[in-house]
Amino acid sequence: xxxxxxxxxxxxxxxxxxxxxxxxxxxxxxxxxxxxxxxxxxxxxxxxxxxxxxxxxxxxxxxxxxxxxxxxxxxxxxxxxxxxxxxxxxxxxxxxxxxxxxxxxxxxxxxxxxxxxxxxxxxxxxxxxxxxxxxxxxxxxxxxxxxxxxxxxxxxxxxxxxxxxxxxxxxxxxxxxxxx
Numbered sequence: 762x763x764x765x766x767x768x769x770x771x772x773x774x775x776x777x778x779x780x781x782x783x784x785x786x787x788x789x790x791x792x793x794x795x796x797x798x799x800x801x802x803x804x805x806x807x808x809x810x811x812x813x814x815x816x817x818x819x820x821x822x823x824x825x826x827x828x829x830x831x832x833x834x835x836x837x838x839x840x841x842x843x844x845x846x847x848x849x850x851x852x853x854x855x856x857x858x859x860x861x862x863x864x865x866x867x868x869x870x871x872x873x874x875x876x877x878x879x880x881x882x883x884x885x886x887x888x889x890x891x892x893x894x895x896x897x898x899x900x901x902x903x904x905x906x907x908x909x910x911x912x913x914x915x916x917x918x919x920x921x922x923x924x925x926x927x928x929x930x931x932x933x934x935x936x937x938x939x940x941x
Contacts, residue, residue: 797927819901823897836888
């Protein structure tokens, strides 16, 4: 049981690291799209444009040389987000028909696929990073840190908009006057 927990935690960590690593290069809608719906063609096009813009900005900031261009293109190819596949996830109705162990198996299978995808992205990032000069590595590190901060702030803001977890009581507001 401890090995399973360790593997699940390692998988979650790997997925988190890869998501952060590639977010600047691969701004794709989450599976299921906003509010649980599949992303529209318009949303996918918007995210692709954003992704291309971020890639161009990073390319310019890193000052990729002609000799590094092949490594850059390989990096982009290897870190390209997987296309949205609605068949990859069961529908709510299909999922509801499964027993708890079957649901857990499906979730674990999905996590393993994401972990393998994350490992591929991390390896591609390390491979590309090794081709950069020390100055370019500093730039890459700074861009990665900036992107992580942005992602953290965005997630925190998203959590604040959603409110407290289900069943939790909201924190008392310090600015509110005490009730008498």
